Amino acid sequence: MAVTMIEERKVVPYSGNMAAAEALRQINPDVVAAYPITPQTEMMHFFADFVANGLVDTEFITVESEHSALSAVVGAAAAGARAMTATAGPGLALMWEILGVASGMRLPAVIALVNRALSSPINIHGDHSDMMGARDQGWIILVSENAEEEYDNLIQAVKIAEDERVRLPVMVGMDGFIISHSIEGVSLLKDEEVREFVGKQRMFHPLLDVEHPTTHGAIAMSDSYMEFKRQQREAMMNAYKVIREVGEEFAALRGKKYEHIEAYKTEDAEYILIVMGSAAGTAKYVVDRMRERGEKVGIIKIRTFRPFPYYDLADAIVASNAKAIGVMDRAETFGGYSGPLFEEVCTALYTRNKFYPIAGLIYGLGGRDCNINHIEEAFDVVKKKAAGEEVPPVTYLNLQV
Numbered sequence: 001m002a003v004t005m006i007e008e009r010k011v012v013p014y015s016g017n018m019a020a021a022e023a024l025r026q027i028n029p030d031v032v033a034a035y036p037i038t039p040q041t042e043m044m045h046f047f048a049d050f051v052a053n054g055l056v057d058t059e060f061i062t063v064e065s066e067h068s069a070l071s072a073v074v075g076a077a078a079a080g081a082r083a084m085t086a087t088a089g090p091g092l093a094l095m096w097e098i099l100g101v102a103s104g105m106r107l108p109a110v111i112a113l114v115n116r117a118l119s120s121p122i123n124i125h126g127d128h129s130d131m132m133g134a135r136d137q138g139w140i141i142l143v144s145e146n147a148e149e150e151y152d153n154l155i156q157a158v159k160i161a162e163d164e165r166v167r168l169p170v171m172v173g174m175d176g177f178i179i180s181h182s183i184e185g186v187s188l189l190k191d192e193e194v195r196e197f198v199g200k201q202r203m204f205h206p207l208l209d210v211e212h213p214t215t216h217g218a219i220a221m222s223d224s225y226m227e228f229k230r231q232q233r234e235a236m237m238n239a240y241k242v243i244r245e246v247g248e249e250f251a252a253l254r255g256k257k258y259e260h261i262e263a264y265k266t267e268d269a270e271y272i273l274i275v276m277g278s279a280a281g282t283a284k285y286v287v288d289r290m291r292e293r294g295e296k297v298g299i300i301k302i303r304t305f306r307p308f309p310y311y312d313l314a315d316a317i318v319a320s321n322a323k324a325i326g327v328m329d330r331a332e333t334f335g336g337y338s339g340p341l342f343e344e345v346c347t348a349l350y351t352r353n354k355f356y357p358i359a360g361l362i363y364g365l366g367g368r369d370c371n372i373n374h375i376e377e378a379f380d381v382v383k384k385k386a387a388g389e390e391v392p393p394v395t396y397l398n399l400q401v
Contacts, residue, residue, distance in 0.1 A: 001014075001018050001021070001046050001049070004055075005055065005191055006022075006026070006188055006189075006190055006191050007190060007191065007192075008190060009187065009188065009189060009190055009193075010187075010188055011185050011186065011187045011188070012185070012186055012188060013183050013184070013185060013186075014147055014183065014184070014186040015042075015147060015179075015180060015181050015182060015183050015184075016114070016144075016146075016147040016150050016174045016179035016180040016181070016182070017039070017040070017042045017043040017046065017114070017180045017181065018042075018043075018046055018147075018186075019147040019148065019150055019151040019186045020043050020086070020112045020150050020151065020154060020174070020180075021043050021044075021046035021047045021050070022046075022151065022186075022188060023112075023150075023151045023154040023155055023194070024047050024050075024056075024084060024112070024154070025047065025050045025055055025056055026155070026189070026191050026194035026195065027082075027084070027154070027155065027158055027194060027195070027198055028056045028057055028058065028195065029056075029058050029081075029082045029083060029084045029110075030057070030058065030059060030076065030081035030082045030083060031058065031059045031061065031072070031073065031076035031077075031081045031082070031083040031084075032044075032047060032058050032059075032060055032061070032083070032084050032085060033061045033062075033063055033068075033069040033070070033072040033073050033076075033083070033085045034047070034048070034060065034061070034062055034063070034069065034085065034086070035062070035063050035064070035065055035066050035068070035069045035087070035091065037066065037087060037088050037089065037090065037091040037116075038088065038116070038124045038176075039088055039114050039116060039124065039125075039126070039176040039177050039180045039181060040086050040087055040088040040091070040112070040114040040176075040180070042180075042181075043086050043112060043114070043180070044086060047060070048060065059076075059081075065094060066087050066091040066092070066094040066095050067094050067095060067097070067098060069085045069087065069091075069095070070085060070087075070095040070098040070099070070102065070109075070111075071098050072085075073085050073102070073109045074098055074101055074102050074105065074107060074109065077102070077107035077108065077109045078105060078107060078206070078207050078216045078217075079206055079207045079208045080201075080203040080206025080207065080208050080209070082108075082158070082162075082201045083107075083109050083110075084109065084110045084111070084112070085109070085110075085111055085112075086111060086112040086113070086114070087111060087112075087113060087114070088113065088114040088115065088116040088130065088176055089114075089115070089116025089117060089118055089124075089129075089130045089176070090116070090118060090119060090130075092111075092113060092130045092131070092133070092134055092171075093118060093130060093133060095111075095134075096133070096134065096137070099134055099137040099138075099139060099169075100137050100138065101217065102138075102139070102169045103137060103138025103139055103168055103169055103232060104138065104217075104228065104232065105216055105217055106167040106168060106231075106232070106235065107167070107169055108158075108161035108162040108166075108167055108168065108169060108170075108201075109161065109169040109170075110154065110157045110158055110161055110169065110170050110171070110172070111139075111169070111170070111171040111172070112150075112154060112171075112172055112174075113130070113131060113171045113172060113173045113174070114126075114173075114174060114176045114180045115127065115128055115130055115131055115173045115174065115175050115176050115277070115330075116130055116176040117129055117130070117365065117366040117367070118130055118133065123366040123367065124176070124177075124367075125176055125177055125366050125367020126175040126176030126177055126178050126179075126180075126278075126330075126364070126367050127175075127330045127331055127364055127365045127366055127367065128173070128276070128277065128329075128330040128331040129330075129331045129332065129365075131143075131171070131173050131305070131331075132331040132333075132340045134171070135305065135306060135340065138168065138169075138232050138236070139168065139169050139170060139171050139306065140157075140160060140161070140166075140168055140169070140170040140171070140236070140239050140243070140304075140306055140307070141170075141171055141173065141304070141305040141306040142156075142157060142170065142171075142172045142173070142243075142303060142304060142305070143172075143173045143174075143276045143277050143302065143303060143304075143305055144172060144173060144174040144179065144277070144303075145277065145278060145280045145281050145301060145303075146179060146184060146278065146281060147174070147179055147182070147184050147186050148184075148185075148186045148187055149174075149258075149303075150172060150174040150179060151186060151188070152250065152254065152256070152258065153172045153258070153303075154172050155189075155194055155197060155198065155250070156243075156246050156247065156250050156258065157170040157172050158198045159197065159198055159199070159246045159249075160239060160242055160243055160246050162201050162202065163238075163239075163242045163246075164202065164204070165235070165238040165239075165241075165242055166235055166238050166239045166242050167204065167235060168232070168235050168236065168239060173277070174277070174278075175277045175278040175330075176367070177367060178278045178367070179277075179278050189253070189254065193253060197249075197250070197253055236306070236307050237307060239307055240260075240304075240307045240309070243260065243304055243307075244259070244260065247259060258303060259303065259312070260302075260303060260304040260309030260312045261300055261301060261302055261303060261304075261309055261312045261313055261316060262280075262300070262301040262303060263298070263300050263316040263320075264280075264283075264284050264287060264298055264299045264300070264301065265287055265288075265291065265297070265298040265299075266298035266299070266300060266316060266317075266319070266320045266322075267298075267319065267320060268296055268320070268321050269296050269297055269298030269320045269321060269322060270296040270297070270320075270321050270322060270323045270324075270386070271295075271296070271297045271298075271322070271323065271324060271325075271326075271379055271382045271383055271386065272297070272298050272299065272300060272317065272320060272322050272324075272325050272326070272382070273297075273298075273299045273300075273325075273326045273327075273328055273361075273375070273378055273379065273382065274299070274300045274301075274302065274313070274325065274326070274327045274328065274341065274345055275299055275300075275301055275302070275328045276301065276302045276303075276305065276328075276330070276341060277330060279328060279330070279363070279364065279370050279375070280299065280301040282370065282371065282372060282375055283299045283301075283328075283375050284299060285372060286372050286375040286376055286379070287299055289372070290376070290379065295379075296321070297379055298320065300313060300316055300317070302341065305341075305344075308344050308347075308348070309348075310344075310347060310348040310351050311348070311351060311352075313345065313348040314348045314349055314351055314352040314354065315352070317348075317349065317354070317356070318352055318354055322356055323356075323357070323386035324356060324357040324358070324359065324382045324383070324385040324386035325345070325356050325357070325358045325359070325382065326358070326359045326360075326361050326378050326379070326381060326382040326385070327339065327341050327342040327345045327358060327359070327360055327361065328341070328361045328362075328363055328378060328397075329341045329342055329360065329361065329362050329363070330362075330363060330364045330365065331365075332362060332365070337360070337393055337394075338360025338362075338393055338394050339360060339361075339362055339394070342358070342360045345358065346358065357385040357386055357388075358385070359378075359381045359382055359384075359385045359391050359395060360393055360394045360395065361378050361381065361394075361395050361396075361397055362394055362395070362396050362397070363378075363396070363397040363398065364397075364398075368398055369398060370397065370398065374397040374398050377397055378395075378397060381395050
C-alpha cells in the first residue's frame with residue numbers, strides 16, 4: 001500500500017482494510033488505539049505505516065487487549081480528542097463493557113469493525129454475530145456493502161458521531177475477509193476534501209479544560225438513571241435525521257448519496273429479499289439476471305442498523321408489489337423465531353399495519369459461501385411462501401446435510 005498524500009481524486013485497487021486505513025489517515029484522528037485481531041490486523045498495520053511516516057498527527061496507542069483499546073478511546077474522547085479504534089469478532093465482545101460506557105457518556109468515538117464470527121467453535125471468518133451482540137449497547141451501527149462504502153461510511157461516521165444533536169459513538173461494519181481482504185476499485189477523495197468535510201471537532205466539556213472542571217461517568221442511582229437512558233434514546237432518534245443530513249451533504253461532495261436503506265428494483269417487485277453487507281452486491285447481480293428472465297424480483301439493502309429505519313423500510317415494501325419477502329440474516333438469534341434482522345423487519349411492517357408472508361433465511365455463518373446460486377435459492381423460498389406452500393420459520397442456505 002502506497003504511503004502518500006492524496007492530492008487528486010483517483011480510483012485505486014484497495015481491499016476493505018486498505019480503504020478503511022486510508023479513511024483514518026485522511027480523517028487524521030487525535031488518538032487511535034490499536035490491538036490486533038484477525039481479520040482487522042492489517043488495517044492497523046497500514047495505519048501504523050502512516051504514523052511512522054509522519055502522514056498523520058495521531059497519537060497511536062498500542063494496548064494489551066481490546067478492552068484496553070476502547071478504554072483508551074473513551075478516555076481520549078472524554079478529554080476532548082477525536083478518537084477511533086478498530087476490532088473484529090471476539091475483540092468487539094471483549095469491548096462489551098466499555099461499549100456501554102462510551103455510549104452512556106455520549107462520547108463520539110468511532111470503531112471500524114471487521115465483522116467476524118464469535119466462538120465457539122473458533123472461527124476467524126466473517127458473519128454478523130459480533131455486531132448483533134452489540135446492537136443494544138447504544139452505538140449507531142452502519143453496515144458496508146463493499147470497500148468503497150466502508151471508506152465513505154467511516155468518513156461520514158465522524159460527522160454523525162460529533163453532531164451536537166447526537167454525540168453518540170458509531171461502529172461501521174464490513175464483512176471479514178469478503179470485504180476486508182478482497183481487492184476492488186475504490187474511489188478516493190482528496191485529503192483536503194475529507195478533512196474539510198469532517199471539520200474540526202467541537203469540544204463538549206472536555207476533561208482537559210481545567211478552567212471549567214466537569215465530572216464524567218459518575219454514578220447514577222435509581223433516582224436519575226432512567227433519565228440518562230431516556231436521553232440516550234432521544235439522541236439515537238436524533239441520529240436518524242442526522243445520518244440522512246450527513247448523507248445528503250456527502251452526496252454534494254461525492255456525487256453518491258447514502259440513505260438508511262437502498263431499494264434496488266423494488267418498484268414492481270413481487271418477491272423481495274432484505275439483506276445487509278456484502279451479500280447485497282451478489283443479490284443485486286442475481287436480481288439483474290432474474291429480471292432478464294422476466295422475473296419481478298428486487299432487494300432492499302439495510303445500511304443503517306441502529307437506529308433501525310423502520311419507516312423507510314416499511315414504506316419501500318408497501319410501495320412495491322410484494323407478494324412475499326425473504327429476510328437474510330448472517331447471524332443467529334438462538335431461541336428466537338428467526339434472525340435478528342427478521343425481527344426488525346416484522347416490527348417495521350407492524351408500524352404500517354401491513355402483513356406479508358415472510359421467510360427467514362440464515363446464511364454465511366462463519367464465512368460460509370453465499371453465491372448467486374444461494375441467492376436464487378432464497379428467492380425460490382420466497383416464491384413458495386407467496387404461493388402458500390409450507391416453509392419453515394428458518395431456512396439455512398448452503399447448509400451441508
